[in-house]
Amino acid sequence: MIPGEIGLMVYHWDADGVASAAMILRDRRVHRLAVPRIGHYTAQAIPVGEVDLSLPLLILDYGLGMRELEKLESRVRGGVVVVDHHLTDAESRGNVRVYNPSPGRAPSTTWVLRDLIQNPPLLPLLVGVAGDVGVELRDPVGREVEALLGEAGWSYGDVLELAERLNSCAPLLDYRCLLKAPRRLLEYGDDLDKALGDEDWMEAKERVEGEVEKLLAEAAAEERGGVLVYRLTSPLYLASRIGRRLAAANPGRIVVVVFDRMDGYTEIYVRRIGGGLSGPLNRLRELGLPVGGKDTVFASQIPSPEAEGILEMFLQVLVEFMGVEENG
Ligand SMILES: [Mn+2]
Structure with missing residues (x-):
């Protein structure tokens, strides 16, 4: 399963990646966080740097295939652990452990993590789903999500809004935003209103939308x-x-x-x-x-x-x- 102590946790630069990282941070000891070079999907895009490679490397929601994972495996003595939902050929082998029970079919990596950690925190779980699935939420996941939203008293629209804001750090190439976001999201606990009050995230979305409108007009x-x-x-x-x-x-x-x-x-x-x-x-x-x-x-x-x-x-x-x- 997911190790208790992690040398480096690498996560995709979108809302699902950030939310997955938040779920791990709650009860795992993580020495360092990193985001791959935005827009690139390779082993090389991961800043392994000066990490203690005797501890496991955890990779969340990044969609790497076996070839890239093998390149990392040879460098990390503590082993490589992958949690993902992308359609890839990655599988557990040697020093690589892969948790991706239905490649290409689970709605988000947070949804996969739900079965790997005890009492998964609800807000990151749903933010991950909303970030990746967007408005096109279908059953059977849709039904389960509706039930969870009902229990928490949230609307899907509000969760989607938060996910869109978290999806706005990467377009701005704002690595600082991305590195701080998992801890912050976790700190908001189950207080969706407070998370929606986060001014940095609000501003990120506004800046991205401004540029999108400008480009679309041209x-x-x-x-x-x-x-x-x-x-x-x-x-x-x-x-x-x-x-x-x-x-x-x-x-x-x-x-x-x-x-x-x-x-x-x-x-x-x-x-x-x-x-x-x-x-x-x-x-x-x-x-x-x-x-x-x-x-x-x-x-x-x-x-x-x-x-x-x-x-x-x-x-x-x-x-x-x-x-x-x-x-x-
Ligand atoms: Mn994802």
Whole structure:
């Protein structure tokens, strides 16, 4: 199970990651917290630094596959423990322990943690679910969540609001916010109103929304065989926020956001309301491209000088797929 003493706890930079870390902090001794380099999903993105590697490394909600975990395993004598709900090939082997009972199906990592710790704290548990699932909460999880909300006297909308605020630290590349958030969330206990009064989190969301509105107002699509392509650039890390909005504004269409980041990488983000992207996603994987995601959304981070060539491959696969869909 989860070790009682943890050398380094690494968590994903979103609300589910933060909330998962809060759940662990309640009754585990954690020497150090860290967030991977935002926007990157590799072993290398984890700042292992000067940690006491004789103690276990705990990785929460980060979606790493076996290959990346093995790179870490060789460096951490205390072992690597993973709790996740992403669709990955990670499994317990050697010095790696993986808790991910239904890869790609549990609503959040906090939901997986619920079965791994005693009396899980309710607010982080639900913040994790709201952060990852958003408004599209479905049964059977929906029914259970409704029951828990009823007991606490909370509305899902309020929990969602808190999750959206916690999801706003990462777009601002605000590592300080992310490193402080688990402890703070834990300190708010079951006082949702007090957590909603947190001014730093409130302000983070306002700043992100301001930038999102600005970018959306300027966004213009190029069309390529029925696929909508938007090119954007911002000092903030906003590809998924913008992609969600543009997909929602164009239901049924494949939306591609090409997002130039300030860290030398370009993110290609593909989303479609109603899904149906598994085909192109698998094809791009077969072509050996570094792409991850699911039926409704997938994305890839590419060094900017190589981005145009890879975008061209994405578009060819997507356009070809659209043609097949139309004729089939
Ligand atoms: Mn998650």
